[in-house]
Amino acid sequence: MAEHCRSWYAATANDRRGHPSLAGEQAADVCVIGAGFTGLSAALTLAERGYSVAVVEAQRVGWGASGRNGGQLIGDPGTEARMRRRLGEADADALWALRWRGHEIVEERVRGYAIDCDFRRGYVDVAIKPRQMRDLEADHAYLQQRGFADESRLLGAAEVAELLGTTAYVGGLTNFRNGHLHPLNLCLGEARAAVSRGVRVFEQSPVTRIEHGARPRVVTDRGAVSAEAVLLAGDALHRLEGRRLDGHTFNAGSFIIATAPLPAEARRRINPRDLAVCDGNHLLDYFRLSADGRLLFGGRCNYSGREPASIRRALVPRMLKLYPELRDVAIEYEWGGLVGVVPNRIPLLGRSAPNVYFAQGYSGNGINMSHIAGEIVADAIDGTLARLDLFERIGHRRLPLGRWGGDRLMALALAWYRLRDLL
Numbered sequence: 001m002a003e004h005c006r007s008w009y010a011a012t013a014n015d016r017r018g019h020p021s022l023a024g025e026q027a028a029d030v031c032v033i034g035a036g037f038t039g040l041s042a043a044l045t046l047a048e049r050g051y052s053v054a055v056v057e058a059q060r061v062g063w064g065a066s067g068r069n070g071g072q073l074i075g076d077p078g079t080e081a082r083m084r085r086r087l088g089e090a091d092a093d094a095l096w097a098l099r100w101r102g103h104e105i106v107e108e109r110v111r112g113y114a115i116d117c118d119f120r121r122g123y124v125d126v127a128i129k130p131r132q133m134r135d136l137e138a139d140h141a142y143l144q145q146r147g148f149a150d151e152s153r154l155l156g157a158a159e160v161a162e163l164l165g166t167t168a169y170v171g172g173l174t175n176f177r178n179g180h181l182h183p184l185n186l187c188l189g190e191a192r193a194a195v196s197r198g199v200r201v202f203e204q205s206p207v208t209r210i211e212h213g214a215r216p217r218v219v220t221d222r223g224a225v226s227a228e229a230v231l232l233a234g235d236a237l238h239r240l241e242g243r244r245l246d247g248h249t250f251n252a253g254s255f256i257i258a259t260a261p262l263p264a265e266a267r268r269r270i271n272p273r274d275l276a277v278c279d280g281n282h283l284l285d286y287f288r289l290s291a292d293g294r295l296l297f298g299g300r301c302n303y304s305g306r307e308p309a310s311i312r313r314a315l316v317p318r319m320l321k322l323y324p325e326l327r328d329v330a331i332e333y334e335w336g337g338l339v340g341v342v343p344n345r346i347p348l349l350g351r352s353a354p355n356v357y358f359a360q361g362y363s364g365n366g367i368n369m370s371h372i373a374g375e376i377v378a379d380a381i382d383g384t385l386a387r388l389d390l391f392e393r394i395g396h397r398r399l400p401l402g403r404w405g406g407d408r409l410m411a412l413a414l415a416w417y418r419l420r421d422l423l
């Protein structure tokens with residue numbers, strides 16, 4: 001069974017203790033499949049409300065995207081205009097109200113459970129082209145209208161150059177509501193917090209099927225958990241409930257390199273405010289400094305789900321285009337993971353049976369959204385369905401041709417986006 005992938009996160013993990021694997025029959029109020037942010041966040045919320053919860057994880061806590069991602073805590077206002085056209089004002093307002101709820105949950109947990117995960121605020125969206133700058137101006141107008149004037153500011157090219165030590169961008173939009181953190185340490189910390197609240201976490205226990213019924217059973221090769229309700233939180237990595245879920249979400253690969261720690265002078269030049277950064281391309285590059293002063297540089301998304309022959313060969317030229325002065329800096333880690341993507345970018349939350357819930361498909365914006373989803377599903381299990389209803393109302397288009405054909409369609413879409421980014 002796999003250990004955490006060889007990343008800078010795994011090398012700096014705070015908690016190397018494991019959890020037992022599932023053996024024999026267990027019972028709980030709620031059984032969660034998957035120990036990433038979605039599963040753990042829901043488990044912890046439910047345990048705080050007095051439910052008995054078992055979490056069953058195929059590999060290790062944080063083994064999936066939650067323990068490998070860019071660490072950028074973002075509430076994405078970039079799709080607001082499109083969302084309003086699609087959903088109408090009332091539902092769009094309800095979604096807006098949720099936009100930064102994940103940040104609040106993360107911050108409450110970091111404080112409340114003393115989770116050491118290098119959390120800090122500060123983020124900037126950067127525009128490579130004037131068209132992207134116009135999008136940022138529209139986002140800024142929304143933020144201003146909604147009372148976030150103090151936390152976000154539009155920047156011209158010269159200001160971005162000062163902030164990021166590169167002249168590659170025509171402008172940017174800062175957002176000090178957003179921030180960044182060490183995702184694996186957050187995930188491991190949330191798992192320990194859950195255990196402290198009585199949650200049973202089982203690792204190295206792949207779930208092979210869910211048996212539906214008045215008390216559904218979550219079955220592995222060596223054991224089972226029966227529960228009042230089940231949450232499927234396996235995102236891009238599971239193949240369960242295919243009849244309900246196939247054709248709705250697709251897997252994209254995303255990849256990251258970590259340099260050796262940079263000298264203090266280089267850090268001051270390329271990111272003196274210690275911001276997380278995303279560019280405006282559809283297939284975006286994203287980067288930030290780690291707590292020990294490395295540049296973590298990510299991007300080169302693909303829809304084949306396969307790793308490039310060499311992650312560093314794919315990413316280093318992109319990093320050097322921004323920062324040629326890092327030419328001689330060693331690349332010490334490279335890794336990648338799978339992101340669950342929904343074509344309309346609205347997460348897929350709902351039920352495949354009255355007591356079997358699913359939450360997945362955050363399209364690369366998952367740290368915030370997975371915590372929101374965890375709370376929404378916990379509320380639904382707790383009897384408050386309003387916010388789950390909102391997501392179940394949203395019509396997700398199911399791509400024809402099942403998973404195989406859908407993956408090819410997504411590959412075509414990717415080629416189109418690459419072309420648009422180039423133009």
Ligand SMILES: Cc1cc2nc3c(=O)[nH]c(=O)nc-3n(C[C@H](O)[C@H](O)[C@H](O)COP(=O)(O)OP(=O)(O)OC[C@H]3O[C@@H](n4cnc5c(N)ncnc54)[C@H](O)[C@@H]3O)c2cc1C
Binds near residue numbers: 255
């Ligand atoms: C390289 C990369 C960079 C990213 N960067 C960012 C970023 O900067 N900011 C951001 O907000 N988002 C980012 N994302 C997206 C974000 O990480 C995800 O959306 C989020 O972590 C999903 O959380 P999750 O708990 O739903 O899924 P996961 O973290 O993938 O967890 C699912 C878990 O379920 C388990 N599982 C699957 N099937 C089974 C089974 N049959 N039985 C038992 N267990 C099972 C898996 O082993 C896994 O541990 C990035 C993703 C990647 C891959």
